[in-house]
Amino acid sequence: MSQIFHHSSNALARVTIFGGVFILGFIGWAGYQLDASHYATRQEVPRDQPVPFSHAHHVGGEGFDCRYCHTTVEDSSFANIPPVKTCMNCHSQIWKDSPTLEPVRTAFRNNGTIAWVRVHDLPDFVYFNHSIHVAKGVGCETCHGRIDQMPLTRQFATLRMEWCLDCHKNPAPNLRPHEFITKMGYTPAGDQEEIGRRLMAENQIQDARHLTSCSTCHR
Amino acid sequence: MRTNLKWGAVALILAGAVGCRQDMHDQPKYIPLRPSSFFDDGRSARPIPAGTVARGHLEADTAFYTGKDANGNYVDGFPFAVTKEVLLRGQERYNIFCTPCHDRTGTGNGIVVRRGFRHPPSYHIDRLRQAPNGYIFDVITNGFGAMQDYSAQVAPADRWAIIAYERALQLSENATLADVPAAQRAQLGAQGNALVIQQEAR
Numbered sequence: 203m204s205q206i207f208h209h210s211s212n213a214l215a216r217v218t219i220f221g222g223v224f225i226l227g228f229i230g231w232a233g234y235q236l237d238a239s240h241y242a243t244r245q246e247v248p249r250d251q252p253v254p255f256s257h258a259h260h261v262g263g264e265g266f267d268c269r270y271c272h273t274t275v276e277d278s279s280f281a282n283i284p285p286v287k288t289c290m291n292c293h294s295q296i297w298k299d300s301p302t303l304e305p306v307r308t309a310f311r312n313n314g315t316i317a318w319v320r321v322h323d324l325p326d327f328v329y330f331n332h333s334i335h336v337a338k339g340v341g342c343e344t345c346h347g348r349i350d351q352m353p354l355t356r357q358f359a360t361l362r363m364e365w366c367l368d369c370h371k372n373p374a375p376n377l378r379p380h381e382f383i384t385k386m387g388y389t390p391a392g393d394q395e396e397i398g399r400r401l402m403a404e405n406q407i408q409d410a411r412h413l414t415s416c417s418t419c420h421r
Numbered sequence: 422m423r424t425n426l427k428w429g430a431v432a433l434i435l436a437g438a439v440g441c442r443q444d445m446h447d448q449p450k451y452i453p454l455r456p457s458s459f460f461d462d463g464r465s466a467r468p469i470p471a472g473t474v475a476r477g478h479l480e481a482d483t484a485f486y487t488g489k490d491a492n493g494n495y496v497d498g499f500p501f502a503v504t505k506e507v508l509l510r511g512q513e514r515y516n517i518f519c520t521p522c523h524d525r526t527g528t529g530n531g532i533v534v535r536r537g538f539r540h541p542p543s544y545h546i547d548r549l550r551q552a553p554n555g556y557i558f559d560v561i562t563n564g565f566g567a568m569q570d571y572s573a574q575v576a577p578a579d580r581w582a583i584i585a586y587e588r589a590l591q592l593s594e595n596a597t598l599a600d601v602p603a604a605q606r607a608q609l610g611a612q613g614n615a616l617v618i619q620q621e622a623r
Contacts, residue, residue, distance in 0.1 A: 222427070264532050267517040273574050280453040291569045292521070296537045315464060317456065325446040381513075 243361060248354035249319045253305050255355075261386065262350035268342055268384040279331040283318055286310045321355050329421050338405045339377040340369075343386050350386040363419075370413035374398030377405070486577055488558030495555030503585045511586030514579045518571060527590045539567040544587055545594045557584050
């Protein structure tokens, strides 16, 4: 009887048995890398906006506080995007003939809005709340990066689940006193380990078990 | 043959994964800031219909919500006790909303003014030192001349806190050594003038 398998099949069998593990491992690894890549998370990708609003001008250059525009961030789940009325507080007089601001003036006259392109967008099955983070001492900078250096707004964090969990396991290194919540380029005055420990106690931060349980964010 | 099957399975799984994502990510419901295709103006957050009062927004206390009493005269004094917490809250809110134009000490040289906005009067002129609290409340609520209103950005309680802090600024610009409690005078340093208090306000 002639052999069904040629001698070279032995080699092929070995390659598939040993290599299979590595090939599958590689595919898994590549998949993870792709999912975590800037391409998938849309991290650091500036969005084109109907008006080229620049945080670098308004926050970095002029030093306006975030809360002048994002007024609800301290007591609501979401941070509002300012209505055109807020822009007109200043742009009724300065840059009032600038063509870049024409959409703002048109919307203001017609009682309309500007359709800003969303930069951050968590999936709808995740519950996120700004007010608790701001109240318990997590600064805007920790999650949004150096917004004051962004000519067009970009996303700084991955917004992946592991990003939230990394902090929820131990928030202490990311806590700052309340008066520095909106400060950009904050450096702790003293030992962050000690400040973190003090703020954990003062703000009565709950334990990691609660903060990492699924129903905290998926409710 | 076996390898073909395996690759087939891998390809199937990957193809499946592509289809997975979006349904649960973008559920057909309104969340804050999400546009609507139903309403003409595209807003899912609806303006309040005319002639209705939202729960908790009856605002029956006219003095608190308008700065005027029942006869339409500006009230003086405050609707609540001015504590240190109120002053600190007022300082924080003032620095957020008013400093762009009125600057940290209230002289009206804020950064927006230096960029060409109309120069507001200093808080330290006599007219504004004598103005009743209700008048300033009215300016914040309804705007004044070139200054737009801040009713949407600053809640009524915070407006009162800002006024309290403005009063403190006015005091600090005109304070004398006699206004400083004896126990604290040593902290003022050799000159013993109001400069130190002023700097603290900055």
